[in-house]
Amino acid sequence: MRIIKLNEESKKNLIEDLLKRSPNQYEEYADKVTDIINQVKEKKDKALFDYTQKFDGAFINAGNIRVTQEEIEEAYQAVDSTLVEVIRRAKENILDYHGKQKQYSWFDSAPNGTILGQKVTPLESVGVYVPGGKAAYPSSVLMNVIPAKVAGVERIAMTTPPDKDGKVYPGTLVAAKEAGVTEIYKVGGAQAIAALAHGTQSIQKVDKIVGPGNIYVALAKKAVYGHVSIDSIAGPSEILVIADETANPRYIAADLLSQAEHDELASSILVTTSVELADKVSQEVDEFIKILSRKEIIVKSLDNFGYILLTDTIEESIEVANEIASEHLEIITKDPFHIMTKIKNAGAIFLGEYSSEPLGDYFAGPNHVLPTNGTAKFFSPLSVDDFIKKSSIISYSREALEPIHKDIITFANAERLTAHANSIAVRFEK
Amino acid sequence: MRIIKLNEESKKNLIEDLLKRSPNQYEEYADKVTDIINQVKEKKDKALFDYTQKFDGAFINAGNIRVTQEEIEEAYQAVDSTLVEVIRRAKENILDYHGKQKQYSWFDSAPNGTILGQKVTPLESVGVYVPGGKAAYPSSVLMNVIPAKVAGVERIAMTTPPDKDGKVYPGTLVAAKEAGVTEIYKVGGAQAIAALAHGTQSIQKVDKIVGPGNIYVALAKKAVYGHVSIDSIAGPSEILVIADETANPRYIAADLLSQAEHDELASSILVTTSVELADKVSQEVDEFIKILSRKEIIVKSLDNFGYILLTDTIEESIEVANEIASEHLEIITKDPFHIMTKIKNAGAIFLGEYSSEPLGDYFAGPNHVLPTNGTAKFFSPLSVDDFIKKSSIISYSREALEPIHKDIITFANAERLTAHANSIAVRFEK
Structure with a gap:
């Protein structure tokens, strides 16, 4: 991996480089997508069947678009029972963690008859899109569905493209069943999103798509x-490791590589004050690459967006981490918890040498759907928050309104909204 | 106002009617907006000065784009001191209510060395857009700025178009100062949004624009x-009132009209089981219209999107209210609190005959920036939540990771992500 001394210029170049990973060549696809959505809005199920035949080579109709109980049972037979057990244990941790995110309705009252509050209500229905083929990750099914379940969403509809035989990847079905999906449809691509947003004969419209x-x-x-509402658009993945001379270079190398294997746009960055660590990590990376199965992707990812940045001080390391605002941040230093207090921007923060990033991807409990490409400055991990909405509650008695009603009339008149003023005045007319 | 018996057909027509209020003719503006954004990205300040001259007829340069302390002091002289006092009292209520929305970082730990948590961090910088001229509402400044302040946002930059003399509406400046805006710039339109998103010499980039x-x-x-992040796109306003025979028709009429005066796309709907109430409200509306200053807008709004819906049961009233999912919902019945428990979708819920909607617009404390046009099914009022972001915290000891490390390796290998598996395995190699 390239080792670079961090300075204003190298930092600027690096950040520009990372932002280049955002796909900008949208136009060529946009028209096709608009066309697909319009076709689904107009022809509904018929459009879904036609597109599934065209894009997935599978014959789907009203009789088989929805996955049956038998198909789910078959999937359990096809999946290694050890994996099913692991999925169940991971599920328990994800349920536990997300259970702590639950928000509750609250109110506050005063003896004059004022009641103000905030009512929390789960979304009624959610659509979960799951890619097909090689990109079908059971862990991703758990992470997208469980927060909705914890929030109290009643209807969770999953869509996923079938293979040529009209089958869905068994791992997806098992994870869906374990997570609590209520219905599964064999349809993928833009046509699935259109169906979830607008409804067809077979698929009822949902409130949010993730x-x-x-x-x-x-x-x-x-x-x-x-x-409808949507989660954020997923971007290329990244990891940033802040480490000092106390860190084990072999662990860091392995963690950087775990991110690099995702795809060629993934970015793996080590920021350290230790020249010795930088050199050792670079050597360990070279050693590991030889034995890893996704070597080609890893090499391209590291060549494009892999960096080892040398800083003079740990403060400088923290500053650049905040500027990059990476999806995953590992802190492997003498005192990771105090460094954490200075972190403003990161999707998930992993502290200490045994908290490697895949622990979070699969098992610890926090969500692995995280803000990417610098958006951790303003976006949050997928959470129970994504599956609720809030309503303000306002109730005043006559006793509470009387002493302030002239204030409201003054304010409304100042904004030239006289019917607003009238709606208060009418309650105190003689 | 038209009085309609609610049935499946009239409900369907009504909901389709309301959705027509979404502006769909975007295309003609989209190219102009793209062009403006690109010009600001390229020419920065220069583009802002040119557009302000072109669109607002005002000469702005690097020396006067930022509102000075003197201009703010002048604004206080220009605004009625009674209004300033009212703004201050409203501000206290808004601060109080939003203070209760604050979310806190939390963690949970187990004696084996597991620490999981969620860190809450305020956004660093926010841009607040405020329209100029007649649409400059001081109340809206308070509602957009105060939640950011409560969240702990350090930098709150406001932009608003100047008039031809290069001045900003004094009410805007006073409200901005009271709310705690840190900097104010005289620039409006798409060029202001572009400046806040990308930065220029005079205006530093922000994390979120509201x-x-x-x-x-x-x-x-x-x-x-x-x-950057944004709040939701504001749509046409609406009110829905659920009332029974105990309600005062004069109050309801005044409340329906307070919404209708906003603009011709605003929608005012009464849903009631009482034919007598329906008739009386309709008469009161006719009486009020004669004396209200915004009569023309009101008449058009009621003709287009005003409805009195008659239902057979209160349950049916509640059901249609949930389907419409209105921005403002008033419940004026014998037992409003128990009806509230059945409400799933509404931006703000006003309970009882003294809780008129303008109380919420100006004074009670909850935010008046609310989801419109059916989006209350999945969106929430503007709140402190909009100005924070969360990071997951994950820390495992060796003792915590050891018993589960094989589970993670199994899961990662099942997803063919071998470098993920390696990053766990390396920590337990002999």
Whole structure:
């Protein structure tokens, strides 16, 4: 991996480099996606069946678009029982963690008859998109579905493209069943997003759509945003490790590589004050690459967006970490918890040498759907928050309104909204 | 107002009618907005000065784009001191209510060395857009700025278009000062949004942009979304009142009209089981219209989107209210609190005959920036939540990781992510 001394210029170049990973060549797909959405709005199920035949080579109709109980049972037979047990243990941890995110309705009252509050209500229905083929990750099913379940969403509809035989990847079905999905449909791509947003004969409309997907899925989600809600658009993954001379270079190398294997746009960055650590990590990376199965992707990812940054002070390391605002941040130093207090921007923060990033991807409990590409400055991990909405509660008695009613009339008149003023005045007319 | 018996057909027509209020003719503006954003990215301040001259007729330069302390003091002289006092009292209520929305970092630990948590951090910087001219509402400044202040946002930059003399509406400046804005710039339209999103010599980039605006502002916000965060795009306003025979028709009429005066796309709906109440409200509306200053807007709004819906049962009233999911919902019945328990979708819920909607617009404390046009099914009022972000915290000891490390390796290998498996395995190699 390249080792670079951090200074204003190298930092600027690096940050510009990372932002280049955002896909900008949307236009060529946008028209196709609009067309697919319009077709689904107009022809409904018929459009879903036609597109599934065209894009997935599978024959789907009203009789088989929904996954049956038998198909789910078959999936359990096809999946290694050890994996099923692991999925169940991971599920327990994810349920535990997300249970602590639950928000509750509250109110505050005063003896004059004032009641103010905030009512928390789960969304009624959610759509979860799950990619097909090689990108079908059971862990991702758990992470997208469980927060909705914890929030209290009643209807959780999953869509995923079938293979040519009209089958869904068994790991997806098992994870869906374990997580508590209520219905599963064999349809993928922009057509699935359109169906979830607008409804067809077979698939009822939902309130919000979550889950990762390819460029068509991402654009379709953006297009239906506002009509329904969506999670954020997933970007390329990244890890940043802050480490000092006390860190084990072999662990750091392995962690950087675990991110690099995702795809060629993934970014792995080590920031350290230790020249010796930098050199050792670089050597360990070279050693590991030889034995890893996804070597080609890793090499491209590291060549493009892998960096070892040398800083003069730990404060400088923290500052650049905050500027990059990475999806995953590992802190492997003498005193990781005090460094954590200075971190403003990161999706998930892993503290200490045994908290490697895949622990969070699969098992610890916090969500692995995290803000990418600098958006941790303003976005948060997927959470129970994403599956609730709030309503303000306002109740005043006559006793509470009387002493302030002239204030409201003054304010409304100052904004030239006289009917607003009238609605208060009428309650105190003689 | 038209009185309609609610049935499946009338409900369907009504809901389709309401959704027609979403502006769909975006295309003609979209290119102009893209062009403005690109010009600001390229020419920075220079573009802001040129557009302000072109669109607002005002000469702005690096020396006067930022509002000075003197200008703020002048604004206080220009604004009625009674209004300043009212603004201060409203501010206290808004601060109080939003203070209760604060979320705190938490963690949970187990004696084996597991620490999981969620860190809450305020956004570092926020941009607040405030329209100019007649649409400059001081109350809206308070509602957009105070939640950011409560969240702990350090930098709150406001932009607003100047009039031809290069001045900003004094009420805006006073409200901004009272609310705690840290800097104010004389620039409006898509160019202001572009400056807040990308930065210029005079205006530093922010993390999130909030506040209402015209179609150019709305499209510009949509265009920069992802690069920065935004609040939701404001739509046409609406009120729905659920009332029974115990309600005062005069109050209801006044409340329906307070919403209708906003603009011709605003919608005012009464849902009631009482034919007598329906008739009386309709008569009172006719009487009030004669004396209200915004009569023309009101008549058009009621003709287009005003309805009195008659239902057979209160349950049916509640059901249609949940389907419409209105921005403001008033419940004026014998037992409003128990009806509230059945409400799933509404921006703000006003309970009882003294809780009129303008009380919430100006004074009670809850935010008046609310989800419109059915989006209360999945969106929430603007709140402190909008100005924070969360990071997951994960820390495991060796003792905590050891018993589960094989589970993680199994899961990662099942997803064919061998470098993920390696990052766990390396910590337990002999």
